[in-house]
Amino acid sequence: MSRPTAPAPARPGRRPGDSGTRAAIEAAARAQFAARGYERSTMRGIARDAGVDAALVAHFFGSKERLFAAVVELPFDPSEVIPRLVAGERADVGRRFATFLVSVLDDADARARLLALVRAAATEPGAADAVRTLVTTRVVEPLVAALGVSDAGLRAGLLGSQIVGLVMVRHVVGVEPLAGVPGVRLVEVLAPTLQRYLTEPL
């Protein structure tokens, strides 16, 4: 009996249906990391939510750290956002960045995803690495490169520090009055700091 068609070339360590299983695990991991935070999420719980055996999660991803790194993502598309921030008056880039940041923080879903990133980075060195790589390579480096400024790395770090701190104080800890300050006022007070970190002499 001859096979009617040649079998598709097999990738080593993969079986038919693997991509669907991986996708199910990744979806369950995204949901669990967002809902419970990195610390309280478990490989076992993610396997259960994905309807697969825990051994399969370990087979595909090895560790919770590596699973987190595989699914961590930004709550916006940097390739769409960065050109918009860079276009226009250079003296206003701080204000445009502040406006964009506040719009992300005012969107419940985007805010939840950003908070999950910051919380994970705060608690686990492995998660911190994944978040650092994501934010640095996808957002901050392209942004400072597009602006063509010196000290790009240091500027990136300072910018990141003000953003992470704002997320922590305004949304994680919830310090008033900062937590309740209207978005337009927040843009006004943050813009000069972001402008300085982005383009002014340090």
Place this chain on the structure above:
Amino acid sequence: MSRPTAPAPARPGRRPGDSGTRAAIEAAARAQFAARGYERSTMRGIARDAGVDAALVAHFFGSKERLFAAVVELPFDPSEVIPRLVAGERADVGRRFATFLVSVLDDADARARLLALVRAAATEPGAADAVRTLVTTRVVEPLVAALGVSDAGLRAGLLGSQIVGLVMVRHVVGVEPLAGVPGVRLVEVLAPTLQRYLTEPL
């Protein structure tokens, strides 16, 4: 048979030796929160380290949150630091604050204690409340009050956001080059931001 001396007046719910037991539990809690972080510390583990029964920890402190709130402390004495920051040229208070902050972060023990605060606040709402109360009432409010500026609460929040973010990015996540930038350079780049948040128009 008569008792030779009158018993000491008993405080309700207290037994002789309670203060020593409390102190032992608090010392064990401080050590465990610092070494393992809030999330991984347990009432049971703290009881074991203190050499007491876990029920006694629950009796004295009720919950891990309340135990944390009881032992959380700053890695410096604000009543000594704040007058030093406020004294001198008002236009240089940002630089004095940045210099003080960098000196705290350059001291391994003080840094570890500050990191434990930030990590705890990032992961647990109960711990975040304790950290917020501590930092707000002991440091930021006295500082902005001593400067006699308007918008004191908002300034306090902005100042806190830049400090928390710096601790996160430079020490928790460890983003280069910010993580490795020399202290004098860090003072230089932070001072204008802190000065603006402390005294300039927002």
